[in-house]
């Protein structure tokens with residue numbers, strides 16, 4: 270049977286993985302089939318008619334695995350429906366306001382423009398001092414990034430509902 274949607278993610282500390290799981294759950298509630306996998310576990314895109322790819326952001330960059338996934342699968346991704354998200358900014362309020370509209374690394378723009386995703390967004394992230402190493406703590410201190418869990422499950426759910434909704438609407 271054709272699988273409907275792949276939700277692939279690149280996460281270092283698990284916060285982005287949990288966002289991906291939530292997206293998969295919402296998509297399934299919309300009656301679609303969804304696999305949720307870390308990017309390095311994805312072997313074949315042919316069973317999927319849509320892909321959601323999310324990456325955690327570290328020092329302005331996507332995780333290497335997410336970039337590799339985009340590059341290696343560019344041809345297939347240009348043929349199917351794709352949604353992208355970054356997860357990272359911390360602090361209260363709309364993450365896209367915190368990042369002043371930034372939602373993916375500029376170096377990926379040409380590749381992303383060729384793939385033509387249906388939407389790209391940025392979700393808030395989670396910073397937990399307990400899981401950070403010394404250097405990471407220094408970076409976070411220096412940029413004064415607020416520590417805590419700023420993932421907005423309502424916004425994530427709303428975005429994921431649109432994915433299922435738009436696939437149904439198009440009837441493909």
Ligand SMILES: Cc1cc2nc3c(=O)[nH]c(=O)nc-3n(C[C@H](O)[C@H](O)[C@H](O)COP(=O)(O)O)c2cc1C
Pocket residue numbers: 279280281282283284285286325326327328329330356357358359393394395396397401404405406408409
């Ligand atoms: C050293 C370090 C650098 C980070 N750099 C950024 C950044 O440039 N932009 C951003 O939005 N978030 C940044 N973050 C926040 C992470 O993206 C956020 O903690 C995210 O939720 C981590 O996801 P993960 O648990 O899936 O790895 C940084 C976090 C750390 C520890």
